[in-house]
Amino acid sequence: MFIFTQVRPNETFVLINTTMFWTVAQNYCREHHTDLAMVRNIEENQMVQNLVPSGDRVWIGLHREGWKWSDGSDSSLRNWRPNEPNRGPYESCVAADFSADGQWEDLECNVKSAFICYSGEHIVCFICGCSKSQM
Numbered sequence: 001m002f003i004f005t006q007v008r009p010n011e012t013f014v015l016i017n018t019t020m021f022w023t024v025a026q027n028y029c030r031e032h033h034t035d036l037a038m039v040r041n042i043e044e045n046q047m048v049q050n051l052v053p054s055g056d057r058v059w060i061g062l063h064r065e066g067w068k069w070s071d072g073s074d075s076s077l078r079n080w081r082p083n084e085p086n087r088g089p090y091e092s093c094v095a096a097d098f099s100a101d102g103q104w105e106d107l108e109c110n111v112k113s114a115f116i117c118y119s120g121e122h123i124v125c126f127i128c129g130c131s132k133s134q135m
């Protein structure tokens with residue numbers, strides 16, 4: 001069973017309560033939804049928080065290559081817990097920790113955790129027809 005919350009029109013966050021490695025979670029999201037969730041501002045952090053039981057930790061779509069989102073876009077939000085990120089190349093994947101209001105910590109990617117996907121679809125219509133592209 002999925003739990004959804006609306007992010008924007010045509011965009012939702014989805015909590016997946018099965019624990020997986022970060023890269024497996026990313027593949028799962030890409031296969032079944034759009035990608036791991038991008039938490040781009042405090043409002044989106046709050047939406048994720050609404051899905052996650054307090055105290056739980058969930059993978060989000062941020063990783064160490066310049067702290068970019070799973071889709072390659074830069075993260076302007078920085079929401080690290082105090083003293084994070086803290087272990088350099090040993091911890092390259094990011095989880096939101098809801099024992100600390102969803103603040104981020106870097107973890108080893110081969111930790112199993114529940115995670116948040118998002119589903120989004122951008123539909124562009126032209127006179128000659130419609131094309132769908134994923135946001």
Ligand SMILES: [Ca+2]
Pocket residue numbers: 084085086087091105106107
């Ligand atoms: Ca860490």
